[in-house]
Amino acid sequence: MKKIALIFLLALSICAFSLNLVCAAGAPRLVDQADILTSSEESQLLSLLNEISERQKMDIVVVTVDSLGGKSPRAYADDYYDYNGYGADGILLLIAMDSRDYYISTTGYGIEAVTDEGLSYMEDRFVDDLSDGDYASAFTTYAELCDDFITQARSGDPYDRGNMPKSNFPWGQNLLISLAVGFVIAFIATAIMRSKLKSVRPKSGASDYVRQGSFQLTRSNDLYLYRRVTRRAKPKDNGSGGSSTHSSSSGRSHGGGGGKF
Amino acid sequence: MAVLQQYKCPCCNGSIEFDSTAQKMKCPYCDTEFDPEVLASYQESLDGDGEDEMEWESQAGTEWQTGEAEGLRSYICESCNGEIVGDENTGATFCPFCGSPVVMAGQFAGNLRPDYVIPFKLDKKAATEALKKHCKGKKLLPKLFFEENHINKIQGIYVPFWLFDTDADANIRYRATRVRHWSDSDYDYTETKYYAIHRSGNLGFSHVPVDGSTKMADALMESIEPFDFSDAVDFQTAYLSGFFADKYDVDSDQSVSRANERIRKSTEETFASTVKGYSTVTTEHTDIRLRNGKAKYALYPVWVLNTTWEGKQYTFAMNGQTGKFVGDLPMDKSAYAKWLFGIAGACTALGMALSGLIWLL
Known part of the structure; x- marks a missing residue:
């Protein structure tokens, strides 16, 4: 089984070689085994991946397959990266069409650049496109995000818990909140103005007519009866960011994560 | 045993x-x-719980002596049926309650003689000034209201009040809790301690006034309180000259419930203020007994101004002793809308600018 897959891959790489889509390191950075991209999308995406990979000196890879052949998405993605001659640092996105799995495997510096928190941020941005079948757009988003994450990591402060990329300014939401707050303040302010027009109010008590010094307490006791103690478990503080890693079958350390689309 | x-x-x-x-x-x-x-x-x-007792003995007012009431005239307004009393030299030219100019003079008759009177201390000029001050600084008051006001229609009236003196014995039980919070590494703790609190004692009230005239709105009269009884003197008809007096049409028995309400409330508040240092306090039982209850009949000085604005009548009153001026004013709806939307718009813009700033940082 493995042999067949290997032969198939070999054939594919030869094929890719003949198409002159291969990078200097060896294996192509786009392997569309499931054939879900058109050839123009393929060439566009590949040149994007190559450009980013060469500039960042890392391998940004996209692999699509029809089936994982019984392997877990993680093992398949890790092994694919390990056994196809990619560099020491890289990020690989694997898509399996039959089980609708996606998996991002990070290696070397990629593990540092894409933390667990960063990974879920990335997923939020391209998995919807995957589910809609807009694969080219999902892969482009993924490639651009990788570029952005690596650049940020190289600045010495990778995206992680408490340091995530800024989302767009939420105009609608902020406008609604500002309007609501504005009207509440306006209602309070005008209610104060209105209350100034009103000066006729019945008196509730007769404290103005209490005879001076007439107040006497003849009995005053405070009796303690009983007590109740309730306790509540404190919420546990979980995690502090960073990347979780595991070893693949080759013994190499990988990070990453995935899910269904 | x-x-x-x-x-x-x-x-x-x-x-x-x-x-x-x-x-x-x-x-x-x-x-x-x-x-x-x-x-x-x-x-x-x-x-120790008891029942409320709110008994009063009333010896308010005395009979007029022969000849004393002879110089008094009674005036009846044809339009609102209000009846006021003045001495024979004080001619009423308009009704102080409704502003109507048709006032009929008649012979003064009957009713009890007041025990006390607080003479007017402030004159008409002071009342006019007070009205001007009252209208100042009110952003929502229609601009024309003050200008079109018939400020000269202002009248000093002695308003009949029933004064209640009493000693209140109170017996009140409260339930109170004290809450404490602390935590260790795993849990947050909340301890609630429950207390039964008992207070009894007494409190004296002097000259709690209740408006004895239906022509004067009770809320308006309570709003110009307090009156300082130390200025009160025994009633003489001479004090009426130049002013009018309103005759009581609610007797002391009917007025006492309002006095009880206010005395009860103040007693509860005074006793509750001695329950300190608790997180929550709820009253479980209250009984209040009134002792030595006495009612007196007095005339208190009030400047009254009536004006109409867009078909609605506005009544202002000034305490003729302390100068406290009250009276509800009309609201300019378009000014209100301007302020409301102006402030809301400004705050919204400010909110957007702030949120933008926070986003940038």
């Missing part, structure tokens, strides 16, 4: 028993434990 005493649990009201193992009283329903002494004092506190 053993006394068979059935105790009720202060927590759940169930019958409580002595737990011989814990050597404590333990409620079999809610498992709360108590010191037997605590329960005994608690029970004693409950047994």
Whole structure:
């Protein structure tokens, strides 16, 4: 089984070689085994991946397959990266069409650049496109995000818990909140103005007519009866960011994560 | 000697028993434990509850002496049926209650003679000034209201008040809690301690006034309070010259309920202010008994101004002793809308600018 897959891959790489889509390191950075991209999308995406990979000196890879052949998405993605001659640092996105799995495997510096928190941020941005079948757009988003994450990591402060990329300014939401707050303040302010027009109010008590010094307490006791103690478990503080890693079958350390689309 | 005493649990009201193992009283329903002494004092506190008593004796007002009321004239407004009293030299030219110019003079008759009067201390000019000040700084007042005001239609009236003196004995029980929070590494703790609190004592009230005229709105009259009774003198008809007096049409028996209400409220507040240092306090039982209740009849000085604005009547009143001026003013709806939307718009813009700034940083 493995042999067949290997032969198939070999054939594919030869094929890719003949198409002159291969990078200097060896294996192509786009392997569309499931054939879900058109050839123009393929060439566009590949040149994007190559450009980013060469500039960042890392391998940004996209692999699509029809089936994982019984392997877990993680093992398949890790092994694919390990056994196809990619560099020491890289990020690989694997898509399996039959089980609708996606998996991002990070290696070397990629593990540092894409933390667990960063990974879920990335997923939020391209998995919807995957589910809609807009694969080219999902892969482009993924490639651009990788570029952005690596650049940020190289600045010495990778995206992680408490340091995530800024989302767009939420105009609608902020406008609604500002309007609501504005009207509440306006209602309070005008209610104060209105209350100034009103000066006729019945008196509730007769404290103005209490005879001076007439107040006497003849009995005053405070009796303690009983007590109740309730306790509540404190919420546990979980995690502090960073990347979780595991070893693949080759013994190499990988990070990453995935899910269904 | 053993006394068979059935105790009720202060927590759940169930019958409580002595737990011989814990050597404590333990409620079999809610498992709360108590010191037997605590329960005994608690029970004693409950047994002291009484009923409200609000009895009054009224010797308010005296009969007019022969000849004393002869110089008085009564004026009746044809339009609102208001009746006022003045001396024969004070001609009424308009009704102080409704502003109507048709006032009929008639012979003064009947009614009780007031016990006391607080003479006017402030004159008409002071009242006019007070109205000007009253209208100042009101952003929502229609601009034309002040200009179109018939400020000259202002009249000094002695308003009949019933004055109530009493000593209030109160017996009040409260339930209070004290809450404490602390935490260790795993849990947050909240401890609630429950207390039974008992207060009894007395409080004296002097000259609690209740408006005795239906022509004068009670709320308006209460708004210009307080009156300082130390300025009051025994009533003489001479004080009426230049002013009018309103005759009472609510007697002291009918007015007393309002006095009781206010005395009760103040008594409750005074006693509640002695319960300090608790997180929550709720009143469980209150009984108030009034002793030495007496009512007196007095005339208090009030400047009254009536004006109409867009078909609605506005009445202002000034305390003729202290100068306190009250009266509801009309609202300019378009000014209100301008302010409302202006402030809302400004705050929204500010909110957007702030949120943008926070986003950038």
